[in-house]
Amino acid sequence: MNNIISTSEAIDQLSKTEKVGQLFMPAAFINDTEEEIQQLEKLISNHHVGGLCFFHSRASAATNFEGKKKVVVNENSYEVLRNLIKRYQKAATYPLLISIDAEWGLAMRIENTPQYPYAITLGANVKNIDLTYEVGKQIAKDCKAAGIHWNLSPVVDINTNPNNPVIGYRSFGDNKENVVSLATAFVKGTQSEGVLTSIKHFPGHGDTATDSHLGLPVIDKTKAELLENELYPFQQLINQGVDSVMVGHLSVPALTTNKNMPSSINKDIISGILRNEMGFDGVVISDALNMHAVSKNYPTLGELEWLAFDAGNDVLCFAEHIEEGIQMILENATDTQINKSIERIWTLKEKAFRKTSLEQGLTDPSSLNRKIAEQSLTLQIGTANEIEAFRKTNHCTITIKRYSNNQSKDEILASIEEMQNEVTDESDVLLLLTPPQIKPTNKFGFLQQEIDFVNQLIQTKKVVLYHFGNPYALKFFNINKTTATVIAYQNFKEFQDVATEHFLGTFEAKGKLPVSLT
Template sequence: MNKIPSTSEALKSLSISEKVGQLFMPAAFINDTEEEIQQLEKLISNHHVGGLCFFHSRASAATNFEGKKKVIKNENSFEVLKNLIIRYQKAATYPLLISIDAEWGLAMRIENTPQYPYAITLGANLKNIDLTFEVGKQIAKDCKAAGIHWNLSPVVDINTNPNNPVIGYRSFGDDKENVVSLATAYVKGTQSEGVLTSIKHFPGHGDTATDSHLGLPVIDKTKAELLANELYPFQQLINEGVDSVMVGHLSVPALTNNTNLPSSINKDIITGVLRNEMGFDGVVISDALNMHAVSKNYTTPGELEWLAFDAGNDVLCFAEYIEDGIQMILENATEAQINKSIERIWTLKEKAFRNITLDKGLTDPSSLNRKIAEQSLTLLHGTTSSIASFRNTNYCTLTLKRFGTEQTNQEILDNLIEMRKEIENESEILLLLTPPQIKPNNNFGFLQEEIDFVNEMIDLKKVVLYHFGNPYALKVLNTSKTTATVIAYQNFKEFQDVATEHFSGTLESKGKLPVSLS
């Protein structure tokens, strides 16, 4: 890898077009074809882009949220990732800043890599903040093992809307102080390994009912309300010292005179509020510019990239029109404007490459996940004694789990018929439930017949429910009628083991639900 010049050297030696190229962070995909890899190498070499943001595949990237394209699986994904990073670095004149969304580990984007608990699980674990520090630290080690410098996390959105389609389980909860304390621990854990972070999605994506991958969410609150809630975690973490802030694609009328412009391309919000009012002078990175909240409204190649830069973004993430964007910025920006962004970006690069050491191998999440499972397990409804009494009955155990499996609707319905027969003569049922998906669209993947089956079971029988997934999925179930409902949050083996021990009476529930389900 080429040696990185100092910030002062870069400002003097880079040509103006090289400087503008450094603003761009296109997407890189581990499942690209050789032809696509060579195209990106050529882009890096010819246009001096400053960094890359890694995703799994083009089919799983932001604008395929609807799931219309088939996602390829790659058993050797981590080695592919490492080799691609080495290859792309060789194509660069100046070292690339490599980033990824690894909110709960590389597994968020790269299969067969360590996965740590979701933010909502950590949010149930307020009595032991140190575990969240360790999560940040362990994920940072895995990033270094791959050659990644910049983890685009944590999410500091306060998830006050239970129907939020895109944040939800990615948030630490609906209490602003808890979000601040957990996000701070995560950031400090990451920084302890020399890996960069980015808090997101400014000015706050928690109280939205629209997914910005697909449309533009509107946050219709007063500025005073925003300062008291949405903006609060950002201000607190800025005061602590953060590497960067990612700006989301949101309509926030109270923060701007130009209500037609989303936050990610809005000068009033980025330069006015984030920089001038909140005092942040670090790197501002846009959320993915291919997301439909903005991309579908700006079809002239390069226009969106220019608007994002002019609004105050230093790094243009997932920009799709690099050459046109470079040209438009060269035509419209002042040299002082470009130099200010390069100064910020290069300061971040110097930090990223300072004393960089590649960790040899990936972490083993088992021990830490076990500790988090013990601290987060939450008794939502019922009592320890009601579970103990239930345990002494002749109960039947029923497992309802489709997570990660592909079944036709008919196969699912046929299974329901079998389960109905299985419990027909039972009066007490231990129900182990894992929702089919973590995201809330289409009732978390449940068929209505499955929901009806579970609710009917709860109505007619004594049910102790252990839930291994996003707790928001419980909104579709009549949990208040169960003998007891216990939330384990994840379907990892460590969380299943802890749930088993809890049911057997050898382990207490210590967690607290970090969000309201109503």
């Protein structure tokens, strides 16, 4: 499937209907039924879609953000993914461009695959620039092993809003220069393996408290402010050469005359700002068109797809109404418009299929994760001397962590009560805290009783806190009153090992929190 005609041949040989089909990148699901798989094969074959974007299942967060369906764990997802890609490629007349969100590795979508640290972890140390290059490279190797050409990352949003419900830990931080240097390293590492990237979410999703899966966030800043901050990383990376830019679903009044039109379907923002003012002539891909920020406003089937294309998107990601979308584009678009997008898409395809990758296995992240853990560990409150003095006390150790997904509320509350009894007569407590989830919904998964218990400990005891997870979760705790607070960012074994060595005094914390918690 690696033989692909040239861009000029594609423009000459493909019919107009085939060309419009190439603009579409529907979602593919690893845990689909045989019937659903056959439906997608027919769609690929009949409508000549240009690519697929893989998700875990129809119940996963990106597809069903309200969480009404249960996510089924499939231990064999990776093999299923590889086989599905081969199967879908066979159904295609022209090779499919296969994409996935693998910001921290295939593990973002697929269980039992390598997981690398989150962007916020990498942002905790400027010495992680070389290591971030390696992260991009390793993730690209895993993509190639699976049959994926296009990693829809990195996130180059500057996360300046601590209440951001959807970016947060996915951003390299709140400093634009650090975001640029780390994102550049990630892109170059990915490119070194011949895998495509996409910087996102243009024109900047960092300063919002609304999740665009559910509603339309408003970025109410002047154009000068946006150029200074939100747009800065995009411009810097565009200047260096990037494969594609993903446009987010955002309301950015300062960049458009049509104040109610989201950025993802806004001609002023895509054709005007991104193309003309910022000089980007590569592939523009929409953020998922199923997201409620846009999908719920366009009940006429095909209209959203046409608006997205007409605004300047070349690739319509997670389009749900392909037949109607193709029809509406055929009726409304000019040949010039269609051919320009095909030229961009096909150039990307030629690049993706240039390297025939040998069969290879998945990477082992352990060594690289250990190096990143060593550079990132952050002593946020207190000093090494205070931890050393604490270590010599007769302290007790308390661990707050979910040991299984099936723990009931009653079991968690019983565990808290047990811990309360344990610490009654203690004056010094080493607290190892792992938030139940990485995302901020429902207080990162903490019960209010857990939050109250931790804050009571901090208030009444000498507490040294080691935190293994999204640092934004610390805003629920009065860490300024702790003897020391150390942020490890991840709950991987390598990060736990480094934290242990730090507590024992054999390792010095070198990281710095890359965001503000308030």
